[in-house]
Amino acid sequence: MKTKKFSVVGVIFLSIALLLSACGGKNTNNGTAPAPSETGGGEQISAVYFVNSTLGDKSFFDSAEAGMKRAVKELGIKAKTVEGGTNQADWAASLESLVSSGNYNVVVVGTSQMKDITIDLAGRYPDVKFIFFDDTIDGVPNIYSMLYSQSEGSFLAGAFGALVTTSTELKGANPEKVIGFVGGMDIPIINDFKSGYEQGAHYVDKDVKVVASYVGDFSNAPKGKELTMAQINSQKADIVFNVASAAGLGTLEGANEKGVYSIGVDANQNPLYPGSVLTSMLKNVDQSIFRAFELMQKGELKLGSSEVLGMKEGGVGLSKDELYEQHVPQSIKDKMVEIEDKLSKGEITVKSSL
Template sequence: MRKKFNSKFLVAIFASIMLILSACGGEKSSNDEGKDSKGTSDTGDELSVGYYVNATLGDKSFFDSVKRGVDQAEKELGYKVKTIEGGTNQGDWAAGIESMVSSGKYDVILVGTSQTVEMVDELAQKYPDQKFIFFDDVVDQPNVYSMTYSQSEGSFLAGAFAGLVTTSDELEGGNPEKVVGFVGGMDIPIINDFKSGYEQGAHYVDKDIKVVSSIIGNFADAPKAKELTLSQINSQKADIVYQVAAAAGLGVLEAANEKGVYSIGVDSNQNDLYPGSVLTSMMKNLDTSTFRALEMFKDGDLPFGTHEELGVKEEGVGLAQDDLYDEHVPQSIRDKMDEIQQKLKDGEIEVKSTLK
């Protein structure tokens, strides 16, 4: 004889099963939580940023400056940070950046320079859900925020400073010739914009100043940079040289120091590398602007699909005016530079850019 199941018992079992399934299905794990349209986390999870260096760190200027901003974001904003150095072989860069993108590990990827514009443009289209912060040039895609710096304005300040130095009789390392030097990493549009601003600044001080220039051919060959600088000093009588060559530019500063003349650093404050020889540095404030962009990203306020240019007025560029500057630069030159910088901020001086 078959036993009959109690119907009330069956209902109780069914209700218990449904309650358990409902509880499991309604609870989201942290991996299921998405990001909102601006890249910020819905749950407050730790955000991750990948910084791709299309070179190596240790240049004491450009890429190191960006790294300082990334490190600050890690410390103060709680980002999880991964930095990958791509090396000097350009053929490796596209694959290196795509490897970061395809991993899906990063809420935002930080990369820059004109040498990677086409690579990032293609990847931004191929991976439309990946957010990028691009620095020092423009990638016009809806998932990319680009920030550039008015290197022409910053270099105008460097050129005016060089002009005041070469025409000064207060500095022991000067000579009677009105000649200033420029050493760039590569013959590319952005470096030519540096050069143009530098020439405009020097001629603002004295239209008869001669600007001699040399191009290294890359951003890593410090010995060649040193050789070119020595030629400018020995053969062409330059008594101050402006380097725009990242790690290679360290050779420029070394040469000027050895010959007892003057130099101008770039991107970061390099005054302390050779105090009294490096009189100032034209700073692209990549560190502060990088931190600013990552802070805006975290807050959901970073305007992807747009481009911002940061000049003297926005404090995106400027001269390093620290204790060493005060110690080694005559008061007359410091006063004149303050005047020129204020005129730039007020729009009384217009600097032409070769990129526009």
């Protein structure tokens, strides 16, 4: 199996560096494009993306940042990114300082942990528009929100995991029908991933066992690795699904070290450990944020409402890059095409736990 080194020590140093720089709210200027973009009401869009963590997770938050950069480049918006750090107690005040500054007419923020804070600020600053991602907020006239059907995306991951653990073609697959799940926190959004994962696994084989662990946060990569190692060593999991942002980098490293498999999350993490990370469940956060700005520019963004973006809308899916083509057996690839087609056509119904 080909490997690519990505040490937990490296993750720790990167996390420390990012945290230190984020203590005062790290600003990342995304630049401006020549042609200014408007909100649809004649104002030039001046947006800020507040990260309720730090960048560098190579998945969820980085994907949102990529969407911001694309909007700057292609739509001409002005944009800045501010990292709020990992201390949750600081987030509300940090975000309010941005909203109240008068420098931004659009605020981009996400995750269920920021939902109540955003609703409160939107009520007190009605002239600011909010693009909220990864949860739904309805009935607030200056908030547009979008939720990704992580249950559908995770259904695909679970089906893929079941096909891997029952495969006779993959050297890292053992005779046990056990697949792992490492979540960042035991919260509704993460458990919706878990629910979809279990449904997908049991769609393929009802005897597949799903073992689950939670890191307790989204940054502790060594803990993510420790939990993954326990699932592999003690419970005989031969493929583990990372749903823990930066903490999940430890999951991917642990699976690689043990010569088994993993599934990345939110962005394409296949290149981190080629041949070990066989695929990644994609939340197309970047595309959805760009789409929201595009609709705003046209005056078509439905403020006050929310959308759920699933497989049919291109909100979720599996990464199928050249590494997927190289390392995944054709029998599994064929079966996944069949499952994806049925899901897109509504022939498979995935229940959300939310």
